[in-house]
Amino acid sequence: MEGSTEQETASRTPIPLEEPRPPRSTNGGGPRKWLYAYTEGDGKDKRLLGGKGANLCEMTQIGIEVPPGFSITTEACLAYLAHADRALPEGLLEQTRDAMRALEERTGKGFGDRTEPLLVSVRSGAAMSMPGMMDTILNLGLNRDTLAGLIEHTSDPRFGWDAYRRFIQLFGKVALGISDERFDDQFERVKRSAGAAVDLELEADDLEEIAGRFLSIVREVTGRPFPDDPYVQLELAIKAVFDSWMGRRAVDYRREFGITPGMANGTAVNVQTMVFGNLGDDCATGVAFTRDPATGENVLFGEYLVNAQGEDVVAGTRTPKPVGEMESGMPDLYAELEALRRKLESHYGEVQDFEFTIEKGRLYCLQTRNGKMNASAMVRTSVEMHQQGLITRERALTRVNPEHLEQLLYPQLRSDVDVEPIGRGLPASPGAACGEAVFDADRAVELGRAGHDVILVREETKPEDIHGFFASRGILTSRGGKTSHAAVVARGMGKPCVAGAEGIRVDVRARQAVAGDTVIEEGDVITIDGTSGSIFRGSVPMVEPDFSAELRRLLEWADEEARLKVRANADTPDDARRAIEYGAMGIGLCRTERMFNASDRLPIVLDMIMAETTEEREEALSRLLPIQREDFRQVFHVMSPRPVTIRLLDPPIHEFLPEEIQLEDEIRHLGRLRETVRGMEVMAETVELLAGDAGPAPAGALTDTRGVDAVIARKEAILRRARTLKEVNPMLGHRGVRLGMTYPEIYKMQVRAILEATALCIRDGVEVHAQIMVPQVCTAEELDAVHADCREVQDEVEAAFGVSLDIEFGTMIEVVRACLRAERLADAADFFSFGTNDLTQATFSFSREDAENKFLPLYNERGILRDNPFEVLDQLGLGRLMALAVEWGRKAKPGLQVGICGEHGGHPQSIDFCHGIGLDYVSCSAPRIPVARLAAAQAEIRSRT
Ligand code: PEP
Ligand code: MG
Numbered sequence: 001m002e003g004s005t006e007q008e009t010a011s012r013t014p015i016p017l018e019e020p021r022p023p024r025s026t027n028g029g030g031p032r033k034w035l036y037a038y039t040e041g042d043g044k045d046k047r048l049l050g051g052k053g054a055n056l057c058e059m060t061q062i063g064i065e066v067p068p069g070f071s072i073t074t075e076a077c078l079a080y081l082a083h084a085d086r087a088l089p090e091g092l093l094e095q096t097r098d099a100m101r102a103l104e105e106r107t108g109k110g111f112g113d114r115t116e117p118l119l120v121s122v123r124s125g126a127a128m129s130m131p132g133m134m135d136t137i138l139n140l141g142l143n144r145d146t147l148a149g150l151i152e153h154t155s156d157p158r159f160g161w162d163a164y165r166r167f168i169q170l171f172g173k174v175a176l177g178i179s180d181e182r183f184d185d186q187f188e189r190v191k192r193s194a195g196a197a198v199d200l201e202l203e204a205d206d207l208e209e210i211a212g213r214f215l216s217i218v219r220e221v222t223g224r225p226f227p228d229d230p231y232v233q234l235e236l237a238i239k240a241v242f243d244s245w246m247g248r249r250a251v252d253y254r255r256e257f258g259i260t261p262g263m264a265n266g267t268a269v270n271v272q273t274m275v276f277g278n279l280g281d282d283c284a285t286g287v288a289f290t291r292d293p294a295t296g297e298n299v300l301f302g303e304y305l306v307n308a309q310g311e312d313v314v315a316g317t318r319t320p321k322p323v324g325e326m327e328s329g330m331p332d333l334y335a336e337l338e339a340l341r342r343k344l345e346s347h348y349g350e351v352q353d354f355e356f357t358i359e360k361g362r363l364y365c366l367q368t369r370n371g372k373m374n375a376s377a378m379v380r381t382s383v384e385m386h387q388q389g390l391i392t393r394e395r396a397l398t399r400v401n402p403e404h405l406e407q408l409l410y411p412q413l414r415s416d417v418d419v420e421p422i423g424r425g426l427p428a429s430p431g432a433a434c435g436e437a438v439f440d441a442d443r444a445v446e447l448g449r450a451g452h453d454v455i456l457v458r459e460e461t462k463p464e465d466i467h468g469f470f471a472s473r474g475i476l477t478s479r480g481g482k483t484s485h486a487a488v489v490a491r492g493m494g495k496p497c498v499a500g501a502e503g504i505r506v507d508v509r510a511r512q513a514v515a516g517d518t519v520i521e522e523g524d525v526i527t528i529d530g531t532s533g534s535i536f537r538g539s540v541p542m543v544e545p546d547f548s549a550e551l552r553r554l555l556e557w558a559d560e561e562a563r564l565k566v567r568a569n570a571d572t573p574d575d576a577r578r579a580i581e582y583g584a585m586g587i588g589l590c591r592t593e594r595m596f597n598a599s600d601r602l603p604i605v606l607d608m609i610m611a612e613t614t615e616e617r618e619e620a621l622s623r624l625l626p627i628q629r630e631d632f633r634q635v636f637h638v639m640s641p642r643p644v645t646i647r648l649l650d651p652p653i654h655e656f657l658p659e660e661i662q663l664e665d666e667i668r669h670l671g672r673l674r675e676t677v678r679g680m681e682v683m684a685e686t687v688e689l690l691a692g693d694a695g696p697a698p699a700g701a702l703t704d705t706r707g708v709d710a711v712i713a714r715k716e717a718i719l720r721r722a723r724t725l726k727e728v729n730p731m732l733g734h735r736g737v738r739l740g741m742t743y744p745e746i747y748k749m750q751v752r753a754i755l756e757a758t759a760l761c762i763r764d765g766v767e768v769h770a771q772i773m774v775p776q777v778c779t780a781e782e783l784d785a786v787h788a789d790c791r792e793v794q795d796e797v798e799a800a801f802g803v804s805l806d807i808e809f810g811t812m813i814e815v816v817r818a819c820l821r822a823e824r825l826a827d828a829a830d831f832f833s834f835g836t837n838d839l840t841q842a843t844f845s846f847s848r849e850d851a852e853n854k855f856l857p858l859y860n861e862r863g864i865l866r867d868n869p870f871e872v873l874d875q876l877g878l879g880r881l882m883a884l885a886v887e888w889g890r891k892a893k894p895g896l897q898v899g900i901c902g903e904h905g906g907h908p909q910s911i912d913f914c915h916g917i918g919l920d921y922v923s924c925s926a927p928r929i930p931v932a933r934l935a936a937a938q939a940e941i942r943s944r945t
Pocket of ligand 2: 814835837838
């Protein structure tokens, strides 16, 4: 199937996910090893043990206090999913029992034991981190018997019943598929009748009542009692975690983030001894980052709750305290936490996002993973960690996703605007966003698809809201902290988020949020500022942010590493200035036609087009010459001494004429006007006759139709010209060098402007490296002809200015034939520049405009083409043409300079490809330059490893 070959290109866009396949090999004869204790697993093998499992093994083995446990492998998951009846693979249950026995020995507790019960958590964990996408069960092993033991052991009935009711709900949801709402509803009822404002006010009796109600829900929904046998619980839990890999949430997440089976295939299951942060006031639980994930600052960052279990922090049901407050409340433990942070960072060489629990004054690390941060924090931590000697410069460069750099160019609220916020929350993910308030994820998707900018407003978010995140420009929640689901996911996506805005009452059913006196209905525009935590009614003015010092530093390092140079597509002196700010090393494409667009220039361009003879055309061109010359002179000044590639006129000239239909309208309108004027003329004569000498003065100029006649005649002439120039398929018609062939005087004028501007700069002592580039070339003869004209003009300019000009002459490669004739073209050119916008159209025979809004979305959805080839360079087809053109071009002219100036020049994966086939530079629009600089460095680093 054609589609399957096309799937080979790597990509971030939707990927059809493979069905899981069973592992291919087995361990000689006996059943495979399906699980590894944390003391034995290979901490580097994330594919086998999942990221979480591998890290737990690694932490255990470097001496960090981790509750003992084991990881069931991703291979076991694949074997289970591939089994027709979804059965656990042979040997897994036996190995699980053995591992549980080993845990019993280590902890001195018994699984299902009445006196000292061993309880475990069961969590998923794939090779790639997918926060909140899969499932967790806590306190597994509880039943009436072991609960009694737990209560006896801890002398804390409240704790025991709390643990039990949590377990029933989590197990009910994850393993038995019962919706959270069923449980939450009963929980709230008991809470209300007990008069408890917060969960902590619930007594042991209340929690017992809740547990009883939960057990009834399970019986009612499943038709069976809640399973009491701990091993049955464990088996069901393992299966549920495996199943969650193919659950909708996880599949959607993988598709959205382009996680292929090659990156993560199946989930591991982590079975780990429970430790409790809710056994009293010498207990706590929290989540922390080794550095502030919003700013990158080198401080321990996080939140914790005393006397609570981990899910309380993450779910946002209680608002946690900043971890810094622990320093006064639990100073020794805070010092231990600081030590843990340093150990984690120096071991992993990466910012870590970790969970901890303090049980009776003892600190445990429950998991760690690489911290997800926004782009500015990634950049800052890269620079600082390298400066601290924690990571190499190469690592500092490769750990930042180039695409994310664009986030740094996202708008921030303008500081001089004085608007009163209607509410405040926690600044959970920086940047500002503005849009219509929507109160559920489906609606966000609906409106987002219809082209609206939306802000998703919720009390708190859950993993099932993920599609709403994708569709929204920002997220606002009224509950939860900076590590709540909303905050973590928004940060990972680089979307602004304000979390825990407790002053705002969100009523999802009424589709309304109330902040003091302000009522926000669905569709009302709001602005959120994830940097400060403020929320505003209406739209607040924003500004583009500046480059930070750290970003500049990182990009300097990138430039030192990269082999590819990065130039800008810039058409005016202003564009050029902006490009320099972004670090452009030259201009790779100056589209001269864009210089014609100013209102004072269009009439001259029109005269040029309307000219019937060469003389008339030259007269118009002589008026354009000084204008172009001045533009070029300024561009050269700005860019000096960097190279500037100027492309001669490319689009079909009728693009500068008004639309035919518009002209027809105007002529009709003027015709009617002329009739009216004529009527007035008759009227004026009549009045004059009737009034004799005493009458009013004649209407004179007012009734003179000559002015209107002249305008009509001009418009009719333009219409005739427009009809003459009209083409069935202008993109394949009379454009580019073909225009240069038919009207050589146009190109000559442009060449003269370039050369005279160069000569003027030389006189001013400004160093210029100008390159003249011819578009749409398909034969060397075209190029030779233009080149001959260039030389002629050059001789004249050199003589007139008394200077010698060193100008390079080259061609765009945007026609398939040009690729195939690269060897001969290279004879006539000093450089090539791939115009991959046109070359993609030509290679696919797709017209971009028609493809992108007619059939390409369907092609992508069906997996016929993985990517939009106008965004992601098609390496398999177009890429081969390019590689051939480079090879053949350099065969004729070793050292031939080759670049790319189509849109792909700013796309990281495409840049990597360009690096691979030996291009010298990429050229892209100014805001993509930082992305391209980093991508170019990464391409070089990757090619070395
Ligand atoms: C191209 O075709 O890739 C190109 C840069 O030219 P334009 O986009 O102006 O057609
Ligand atoms: Mg082009």
